[in-house]
Amino acid sequence: xxxxxxxxxxxxxxxxxxxxxxxxxxxxxxxxxxxxxxxxxxxxxxxxxxxxxxxxxxxxxxxxxxxxxxxxxxxxxxxxxxxxxxxxxxxxxxxxxxxxxxxxxxxxxxxxxxxxxxxxxxxxxxxxxxxxxxxxxxxxxxxxxxxxxxxxxxxxxxxxxxxxxxxxxxxxxxxxxxxxxxxxxxxxxxxxxxxxxxxxxxxxxx
Numbered sequence: 001x002x003x004x005x006x007x008x009x010x011x012x013x014x015x016x017x018x019x020x021x022x023x024x025x026x027x028x029x030x031x032x033x034x035x036x037x038x039x040x041x042x043x044x045x046x047x048x049x050x051x052x053x054x055x056x057x058x059x060x061x062x063x064x065x066x067x068x069x070x071x072x073x074x075x076x077x078x079x080x081x082x083x084x085x086x087x088x089x090x091x092x093x094x095x096x097x098x099x100x101x102x103x104x105x106x107x108x109x110x111x112x113x114x115x116x117x118x119x120x121x122x123x124x125x126x127x128x129x130x131x132x133x134x135x136x137x138x139x140x141x142x143x144x145x146x147x148x149x150x151x152x153x154x155x156x157x158x159x160x161x162x163x164x165x166x167x168x169x170x171x172x173x174x175x176x177x178x179x180x181x182x183x184x185x186x187x188x189x190x191x192x193x194x195x196x197x198x199x200x201x202x203x204x205x206x
Contacts, residue, residue, distance in 0.1 A: 100193045107170055107185055112143050119172065122183055123152055123159075132176035133162035137169050137184070 107115070127134075136144050141164055149159050165173060171184035 096193070100189050104170070104185055104189055108139070115143060115170075116148060120148075120152065123157070123172070124155070126181070126183060127157065127159070127174055128176070129156045129158065130176060131158040131160075132174050134159045135162040135165055135173045135175065137171065138164040138166055139168065139170055140164075 107118075110118070123134075134149070146161070149161060152159055162175060169184045169186045171186075171188065173184065174181040
């Protein structure tokens with residue numbers, strides 16, 4: 001009888017221990033599942049956040065690349081237009097230069113009478129009636145005769161012939177004491193060019 005009671009007590013004790021172990025295992029399993037679920041949830045959130053940040057960074061990089069590309073295209077367009085405008089302006093200036101250079105060439109081609117008439121009018125309008133030296137270009141050596149100065153001096157001038165200047169030009173230079181007055185056609189045409197080049201450009205280019 002005593003043995004049977006000990007067996008029953010022993011059996012009850014063993015059953016209680018098994019239940020405790022089962023409970024521990026059950027709780028441990030539940031906690032593990034909760035931890036796994038929580039870790040999975042956190043991993044999903046981290047992944048979503050990383051994907052969102054990556055998408056934002058990608059958009060920022062693409063927007064910056066597009067902006068730089070647009071700026072580069074705009075700069076290239078401006079530079080190209082500037083080069084075109086410079087080329088057009090250069091050609092316009094060359095054409096204006098040819099107009100004035102052509103004017104000098106046309107003076108070179110005048111016959112002696114017309115040319116001497118122009119010189120006489122320039123002297124009458126600009127040279128003081130005082131003692132002074134007049135110099136002509138070597139290009140005029142065959143045109144200017146002593147009677148040309150005699151004719152002018154007969155009108156109240158006191159001109160004496162000086163040495164010819166050696167450059168491809170026409171017109172004359174007046175020397176009076178320390179004063180030098182340049183009435184060459186190249187200088188006169190340059191002054192006219194500076195003054196009227198805009199009007200000439202309007203006529204040429206509208």
